Amino acid sequence: METIKVQKLTGSKAMSLAIEQAMNKDDKVFVMGEDVGKYGGIFGSTTGLMDKFGPERVMDTPISETGFIGAAVGAAAEGFRPIVELMFVDFHGVVMDQIYNHIAKITYMSGGNVKMPIVIATAVGGGYSDAAQHSQTLYGSFGHLPGLKVVAPTFPHDLKGMMAAAIQDDNPVVFMFHKTLQGLGWMDQIPSSLGPVPEEEYIVPLNKAKVIKEGTDITIIGAQMMTVEAMHAATELEKEGISAEVIDLLSIKPIDKETIFKSVEKTHRLLIVDEDYLSYGYTAEIAALVSSEAFYHLEAPIGRLAIPDVPIPYSPVLEKYVIPDSKNIVAKAKEILNS
Amino acid sequence: METIKVQKLTGSKAMSLAIEQAMNKDDKVFVMGEDVGKYGGIFGSTTGLMDKFGPERVMDTPISETGFIGAAVGAAAEGFRPIVELMFVDFHGVVMDQIYNHIAKITYMSGGNVKMPIVIATAVGGGYSDAAQHSQTLYGSFGHLPGLKVVAPTFPHDLKGMMAAAIQDDNPVVFMFHKTLQGLGWMDQIPSSLGPVPEEEYIVPLNKAKVIKEGTDITIIGAQMMTVEAMHAATELEKEGISAEVIDLLSIKPIDKETIFKSVEKTHRLLIVDEDYLSYGYTAEIAALVSSEAFYHLEAPIGRLAIPDVPIPYSPVLEKYVIPDSKNIVAKAKEILNS
Amino acid sequence: MKDISKDHLVWMYSKMKMSRYFEERMETAYMEGKQPVFNIGAGPVPGEMHLSNGQEPAAAGICVHLKKEDTVTAPHRPHHNAIAKGVDLKLMTAEIYGKKTGLGKGKGGHMHLFDPEVKFSCGGIVAAGMPHAVGAALAAKKLKEDWVAVAFIGEGAANAGAFHESLNLAALWKLPFIVVIEDNSWGISVPKNESTCVPFNDVRAAAYGIKGYLVKDNDPFEMYHVSKEAVDRARKGEGPSIIEIETYRFLGHFQGDPELYRNKEEAPSLRAKDPIDRVKNYLFEKGMASEAEMDALDVEITKEVDAAYEFAINSPLPEPEEALEDVFV
Amino acid sequence: MKDISKDHLVWMYSKMKMSRYFEERMETAYMEGKQPVFNIGAGPVPGEMHLSNGQEPAAAGICVHLKKEDTVTAPHRPHHNAIAKGVDLKLMTAEIYGKKTGLGKGKGGHMHLFDPEVKFSCGGIVAAGMPHAVGAALAAKKLKEDWVAVAFIGEGAANAGAFHESLNLAALWKLPFIVVIEDNSWGISVPKNESTCVPFNDVRAAAYGIKGYLVKDNDPFEMYHVSKEAVDRARKGEGPSIIEIETYRFLGHFQGDPELYRNKEEAPSLRAKDPIDRVKNYLFEKGMASEAEMDALDVEITKEVDAAYEFAINSPLPEPEEALEDVFV
Numbered sequence A, B: 001m002e003t004i005k006v007q008k009l010t011g012s013k014a015m016s017l018a019i020e021q022a023m024n025k026d027d028k029v030f031v032m033g034e035d036v037g038k039y040g041g042i043f044g045s046t047t048g049l050m051d052k053f054g055p056e057r058v059m060d061t062p063i064s065e066t067g068f069i070g071a072a073v074g075a076a077a078e079g080f081r082p083i084v085e086l087m088f089v090d091f092h093g094v095v096m097d098q099i100y101n102h103i104a105k106i107t108y109m110s111g112g113n114v115k116m117p118i119v120i121a122t123a124v125g126g127g128y129s130d131a132a133q134h135s136q137t138l139y140g141s142f143g144h145l146p147g148l149k150v151v152a153p154t155f156p157h158d159l160k161g162m163m164a165a166a167i168q169d170d171n172p173v174v175f176m177f178h179k180t181l182q183g184l185g186w187m188d189q190i191p192s193s194l195g196p197v198p199e200e201e202y203i204v205p206l207n208k209a210k211v212i213k214e215g216t217d218i219t220i221i222g223a224q225m226m227t228v229e230a231m232h233a234a235t236e237l238e239k240e241g242i243s244a245e246v247i248d249l250l251s252i253k254p255i256d257k258e259t260i261f262k263s264v265e266k267t268h269r270l271l272i273v274d275e276d277y278l279s280y281g282y283t284a285e286i287a288a289l290v291s292s293e294a295f296y297h298l299e300a301p302i303g304r305l306a307i308p309d310v311p312i313p314y315s316p317v318l319e320k321y322v323i324p325d326s327k328n329i330v331a332k333a334k335e336i337l338n339s
Numbered sequence C, D: 001m002k003d004i005s006k007d008h009l010v011w012m013y014s015k016m017k018m019s020r021y022f023e024e025r026m027e028t029a030y031m032e033g034k035q036p037v038f039n040i041g042a043g044p045v046p047g048e049m050h051l052s053n054g055q056e057p058a059a060a061g062i063c064v065h066l067k068k069e070d071t072v073t074a075p076h077r078p079h080h081n082a083i084a085k086g087v088d089l090k091l092m093t094a095e096i097y098g099k100k101t102g103l104g105k106g107k108g109g110h111m112h113l114f115d116p117e118v119k120f121s122c123g124g125i126v127a128a129g130m131p132h133a134v135g136a137a138l139a140a141k142k143l144k145e146d147w148v149a150v151a152f153i154g155e156g157a158a159n160a161g162a163f164h165e166s167l168n169l170a171a172l173w174k175l176p177f178i179v180v181i182e183d184n185s186w187g188i189s190v191p192k193n194e195s196t197c198v199p200f201n202d203v204r205a206a207a208y209g210i211k212g213y214l215v216k217d218n219d220p221f222e223m224y225h226v227s228k229e230a231v232d233r234a235r236k237g238e239g240p241s242i243i244e245i246e247t248y249r250f251l252g253h254f255q256g257d258p259e260l261y262r263n264k265e266e267a268p269s270l271r272a273k274d275p276i277d278r279v280k281n282y283l284f285e286k287g288m289a290s291e292a293e294m295d296a297l298d299v300e301i302t303k304e305v306d307a308a309y310e311f312a313i314n315s316p317l318p319e320p321e322e323a324l325e326d327v328f329v
């Protein structure tokens, strides 16, 4: 029993363990961010690292995102591998220039002569009434821009493996972790935020989606909390004799077309669920990929569920209404199957 | 002759005329931006306005986009109707927080109690070797976020009418004007940048696309320079007996579904062309809308042409390769028709 | 020390006391539904909750010099600023409870309070309210009114780019703009000396050729005098000012903050110097008010706050579909 | 005036002269294919072209104190900075011609030059290079090397948020960081006094508790001395500095700028005070160099620049498909 316990980790522990192992191996890896030191990251992403590596390698910064995330560029050019934390993805607007015009483009503009091995770790997601400026995922805002690998792992195993891969990668990686999947003591604690995580080092590829439940009638694609909701929905649908295949997207950019096309070829029906805004989000990109490159697999209109192009409201009754859940997914799946 | 001449205006003249007429009517309208005064806007959007209205109403600002675009919020709350110019849309990263977290959300967060009648005018587009940080359109980056009306007029008539509509609107409008369509003396001067513009005031709705050429075989959708290229392509296709219907998108957010669905219902084939990045751009959003809400109109895979998810390169040979043109459109249209 | 009229002292006391009592009730209300296991998303008041107990002098000391037409913007920790500016307490409380009757119909929440009636707003992005206040100051200048605009920020926000851009604009255009930096010595877990390269931000006034003021030790009286000068100068068209006040954060950054980064003696030692008692005692010392008078005042304040909570608690929640309204007017 | 060694004076002269001649050729090269009708997108060197004629002292005066391991970041007007830092002239010219042999294989262009060999980079977003240099300075500190990082910006950029965040970070962490503000008195068409609320940016050092220096009238010698002190202090771990130099913009903001906003006498009057002649004449006055010697030097410089242009002009263009390469390594 004991041994199994040790291996069950929360998302935040899995993530910080990956960072710890990378920092042990490579002294060029360091962390910068607001409250990543003594506090261990507001969402636990750097728990315990300050004690292990000291303030030189786990640096608390002023509230100067353009300053310290921009500084990652110069440090990376000097051979370091900075992990910078943008506390909430909602704050990207104060630093987006450094991220998308510099970190993302310098390798290209330099003809491949300058590497940017930078991990931008950022917390995403709502569902706890943090309102319009602290609850977004903004997957699409990052997926749209060239030069960034953008990942959104769901379960602890992948949080560890993809963080390890992100740190090893010589290119910039935007690593989005979902607050509710960190398994924090002060938030809603859901089973999915705890899972088996091998102690030894391993890599989970940054560009692959995963079929986490096989099915034959319809393909449901989600990321992070929408993957969790999709799994609940699949269980419900099963009871009604509907066999749903569930894909955990994992990579926002690039989208793993092969895995998706293969599934749709089997199910001929597709429902995409996103905790991001509807317009120009991944429900759009995936629908476009399928309808342009796998059109003939489709036998019914593609379903899209996402936040209906409104800011995220504060009041729980309102927020619940705009964030898709398993009920919406079940209903939409049936609608597609009956169309 | 004379009278007709007077009515032919360049894009920049059409745009500044709309601003001038609004400023004459309403002294709450004023302009802030870098080089909007004596210079008249780097891309001519405020030509002559400083002389007419003086520096109090046409204000040159420091290079402080967060400062002066954020200041528009306070001025709007006090009953003014600021027009702020973000010189190049590429610079949005230094001010995105003010735009998407505040200007776009304050009306919602205040339960409709605070109006934000702000026009954010910004120059977009490449094709003249201004490279990775001065050539983007970023339609998708703005279309993704709630609370903003986003328009991208193509021809002088619509530049005037939509600017007039944007200024009158009590909501924030991102007004994207394409450099090449401003008809500036120092840039490539193309016929489309000059067109008939009524002197009198008129409004062109912010949320409607326009069928600018009727056709029966395939629907081609573009915006700004891609609309121009689509028209060239349609002429070529005509010669080969292919009848293309061309839609000028005009509104990036919201997308005018009705106009698009109606056309696809007729042609059953769709090609979307974008000067923005491929992933998560309007080629994605439009394809998703059609494949989810007008699926049964489609008889062939949807075609997408856009910048292939690379930063915009400097060298003309490279830039030409990544920005779609009429040749690419003709080829892609035939491919779709033969699929 | 220069004198302060009884009216002003009593006004300051009332606002500070009201804010304190409002937040003490909020501490309790916030924990409803969050026990025995704390869950930030649970209860009638979910989400982050940033309380300002101890920081009342920063707000009351300057708002006593403001009128309805003056603008105030505040950050994520806004209750004391809102109350001092005269935001409708019932509607504000209802908003924090996510009710249909709230300032924002339940859409904004505690970090996003908008009361156009008294020109108050706040937001959750550090320093982002500064440009908004600069814009209001610009409007006042355009309208040739003597209105001023005050932006409250924390000391951590003084290192954000928006701080610099806002002050340069305000100074360049000589706008009636004042930034009040509430230095509670913490930016969440980061102490000021690990975030700010100068001990006090008043020196940053030199970067803009404007006036900088420093108020030590959370002193409500000094805050009053310094603010009066800054506000008067702004009204007279003499341009912007920076006011930094050393203030106290009695509680954690947000409710539920384990505060492992903070020495356990700090908060109690700060509470021992309660600024509200300082004002009350001063009134007594100067013989400006009697115990009875002040007790009566306290009763009134308690009544008003309790009424606001009652209104909020008894107000209806919005209908789910209302989430789709108000994106545009 | 304090003495400067002949080596250093000649070094500065060479870099300034090389930059000047490089840009004079560029003025001509740029106009190829743009006559009779100017078209910014036409010719072998399309796109925006920001030349720095007149601003050479800002670059040479500090780079003379730098070594290969020191980092330099520059803005959109980078040629004089790049040349002073020792960027490979052939590869840089080829890049500006959009050739496959260029620093960025033709992908970057004149505003985006990257030469990791000498740790030089530049970019088209105002003030964005400052955080990059701060990061390089942080790296030097982590590596316990005595390397410094210098960020060149224009006076207009000193009002961008990145300026403030970078200086606070650099001062807070006591990094070997120097910002050189090239005050050419214009931000495109906006004069300094309409963009900056203080006459000179050296006063802004007070906001960070660091050293601020002001060099008047584009003085190459004063720039040399001031820079030496700032660089030495940075190497010794004494922290960052701000250096502002009043410099001259002989040409328009970019080539093709009608300059209707600028008094026609300004440029000629600035050219009359050519900083390159000042260095040359000083060498003569001090008897440090002979006419013959300097003429020989000029010939060499001309040769080197001509060779760079020849290399660029004769280099192949990239293949169109190469546009898809190098997004990731």
Ligand SMILES: Cc1ncc(C[n+]2csc(CCOP(=O)(O)OP(=O)(O)O)c2C)c(N)n1
Residues within 6 Å of the ligand: A034, A063, A087, A091, A094, C076, C077, C124, C125, C126, C153, C154, C155, C156, C157, C158, C184, C186, C187, C188, C253
């Ligand atoms: C741009 C931005 N970065 C980071 C945050 C996260 N955050 C919220 S409050 C806070 C600390 C603010 O410190 P201070 O300005 O001193 O205000 P205080 O909380 O002490 O009142 C931080 C880092 C934010 N809201 N906005």
Ligand SMILES: Cc1ncc(C[n+]2csc(CCOP(=O)(O)OP(=O)(O)O)c2C)c(N)n1
Residues within 6 Å of the ligand: B034, B063, B087, B091, B094, D076, D077, D124, D125, D126, D153, D154, D155, D156, D157, D158, D184, D186, D187, D188, D253
């Ligand atoms: C963030 C940002 N805003 C605006 C611009 C457009 N722009 C390019 S150069 C320039 C003027 C810069 O002035 P200054 O910093 O003095 O440099 P100079 O051109 O005088 O060398 C402006 C506004 C930009 N490149 N980046």
Ligand SMILES: [Mg+2]
Residues within 6 Å of the ligand: C154, C155, C156, C182, C183, C184, C185, C186, C187, C188
């Ligand atoms: Mg603080």
Ligand SMILES: [Mg+2]
Residues within 6 Å of the ligand: D154, D155, D156, D182, D183, D184, D185, D186, D187, D188
């Ligand atoms: Mg300048």
